[in-house]
Amino acid sequence: MDSINIKQLAEKLKVSTSTISRAFRGHNDISKETKEKILAMAQELNYQPNHLASNLREQKSKTIAVIVPEIANNFFSRAINGIERVARDNGFHVLIYLTNDDFDKEVAFITELHHGRVDGIIMSVTGEAQDHSYMHKIRKKSIPLVFFDRVYDDVITSKVATNDYDSSYLATRHLIDQGCKRIVYLVVNKNLSIGKMRMQGYFDSLESSGETIREELVIDCSNDMVKTTLILEHVFKYLKPDGVFASVERLALASYYVCHDMNIAIGTDVKIVCFSSLEIAPLLNPSLSTITQPAYDMGVEAAQILFRSLENPDDNENYENVVLNSELIIRKSTSGI
Amino acid sequence: MDSINIKQLAEKLKVSTSTISRAFRGHNDISKETKEKILAMAQELNYQPNHLASNLREQKSKTIAVIVPEIANNFFSRAINGIERVARDNGFHVLIYLTNDDFDKEVAFITELHHGRVDGIIMSVTGEAQDHSYMHKIRKKSIPLVFFDRVYDDVITSKVATNDYDSSYLATRHLIDQGCKRIVYLVVNKNLSIGKMRMQGYFDSLESSGETIREELVIDCSNDMVKTTLILEHVFKYLKPDGVFASVERLALASYYVCHDMNIAIGTDVKIVCFSSLEIAPLLNPSLSTITQPAYDMGVEAAQILFRSLENPDDNENYENVVLNSELIIRKSTSGI
DNA sequence: TTGTAGGCGTTATCAG
C-alpha cells in the first residue's frame, strides 16, 4: 500500500489535516480556494481518504452483507443484481456469503458479521434450522436484517416474500383443470417455511376441487441431484403421476431429465409446472410452465427496506412485510402440444 | 452497535487490553488459564474484536473484490461461486461489483478500491475500453489483480483464461463437417480480446477447410436483447445462414427465439453452437451444442493465484498465466435429429 | 507472563 495519507498531503500543502478532511467531506466551512487547491493536489498525488480509518472513526462500514444459499441460480443471482444496484446507488458496498444450505455456515456468518464489518444484512435462510435462538440474540443488537424469499417466521424483522400460497393454489388448480388426477408435489425440505406455504396451497387447491389429498404424493427430494434423480425415477415408475408441481426449479429440471430418459412425454403423459426464474423456460423441450417470481424486484425491495432502516436507526421496531406477486405463465409442459 | 469493546472487557476481567488481544490472536505468550478465562468471558459478553480497528491497525482488510460485467449469468455466477469458496477457506470476505459492461463504472470501482478497502482484486473486464492507462497507474501499487476470462492484453498481471482459439477452431470445424456452408459468427464486441481470439479461431478454421472467409458473415450484435433480435431477424431473412457460431450464450439463445419465431428448424435448417455454461443445454429444444468453459474452476484458479500473491507480497513480478480447457459438447442443435 | 504506551488514518469538537 504505497498510497499517500492525509498527513503527507497536509505536509505538502502546508495545511492541517483537518482542512484536508473538510475538503473531502464537502463541508462548507472551508474556502473555495483552499478546497480546490487541496482537491487538485490530491488528484495529482492520487490521495483518497482511507476507508478503514474513516469507517472506524465514524463507526460504520458503508457495507452490507448478502447471505444466500447459492449463487449459481437464476433466482438468487438476479436478486443479488437488484440488491447491488440499490446498494451502489446508496454508495454502499456488497459482501457476498454463500451458505450452500449449510446451517452452521449461516450461524457462523451471522455471528461474525455482528462486529463492525457491515451495517446491515439481507438474507435468504437455509431453513435447515430448528433453533433460531442465535438470531434472537442478534436481533437485540441494532444492526438491521431483512429476510427475502426464504424466511424464518419466528424471527421478527423485515421480510420480502412472494404470494407463494396463492401461486401454488393457482398452479395446482391449473393442473387439475388440465385433467391431472395424480399430482405429485416435489419439495426439498417440508419444514422450511417456503416449502410449507407452497405445500399448503397445493393441498387446499386439491381439496377445494374435490380431489383427495394423498400424503404419499408429497415427495421429499434432496439438494443432491443424484439422490433426487433416483427418487424421481422411483416416483415415475411406481407412482405414475400425471402431474408434477415442483416447489423449486431444480426439481422440475430433474424431472425433465428423468422423463426424457424414461421416454415419458412431458405435456401429455405428465404435466409439469414449477416455481422458477429461468429466463429461457420458453426454450425448453417442451417449454416449461412456470410460476415466475420477481427476483430482481425482490432484491431491490429488500435493499430499499434495509436502507430505510439504516437511515432511521431510532425506530428499529418498524418492521416491514412486503409481499410481491409472482406470475403463473402457462406453456407447453402443462398444456400439451 | 451496542457491542462491547476490548477496553470494557479488560475492565470486567481486570486485565489489560493487550492480554485480551493476545488471547484472540493465538499468541503463545499468554498463560493458558488467562486465555481460557478471557475467551469464556468474551463468549458470554459476546465480544469479538472489531474488524475495522484491527484491519486499520494491521493495514489489511482480509477482503477481496470481484468485479464482473454481470451476475445473472451462469458463467459469472459459477465463477463467483468458485472464488467465494477459496476466499472463505482463506478466511477472506468477498465484495461484489457489477459493471453492467459500463467502462466508466469499471474505472470508478478500480480507482475506489485502491484505498484500503480490499487486499486484492479479481476481475473480468468490460472490454468497452480503449484506454487502460488508469490500470497501469494501479499496477504500480502493490495491490494484486487477477483477470479471468475477459482480460486486457496490454495490462501485465496474472490471468486465467480458456483455450478460446482452439475451441472456436474446433466448433467451426464441427459445423463445416456437418455440411454448413454459410456459417455466421455472432459477437457482441469485435474489439474485446475474447471476441478477437474466438473470431480468429473461426476464421482460421474456415480457411484451413478451404472455405472462403466472408466478412459480412461476422455479425456485431448488441448487449441489448431487443436490438439483437432485430439484427438476427435480418440475418436469418437475408443472409440465410445454415450455421451459427455464437461467441456468447446470450446470442445463441436469441437465435433460438428468432428461429422459433420464424419457423426455422434448428439442427436441420440451421445448426447452432455457442460458448455457454448453461447446465440445462441438454433440455433445450433442440438440445444445444456448447463449448463449455470450466467456470467454477476458473474462479477457483483465479482466487488461488490471488492468494498466492497475497502471501508473497515481495515478488509481485511473478505473474501467472493459466489456460484451462473448455469442452465441445455436441448435441442436437448441430447434429440434427 | 503481563502491562504500558504509541500509533494505524480519519474526523468532530473546540478554540482561535
Next chain:
DNA sequence: CTGATAACGCCTACAA
C-alpha cells in the same frame, strides 16, 4: 475559515 487535539478499537514493541 483554519489548526490543534482527542478519540474510534485494536495491536505490537518495549518494559517490567
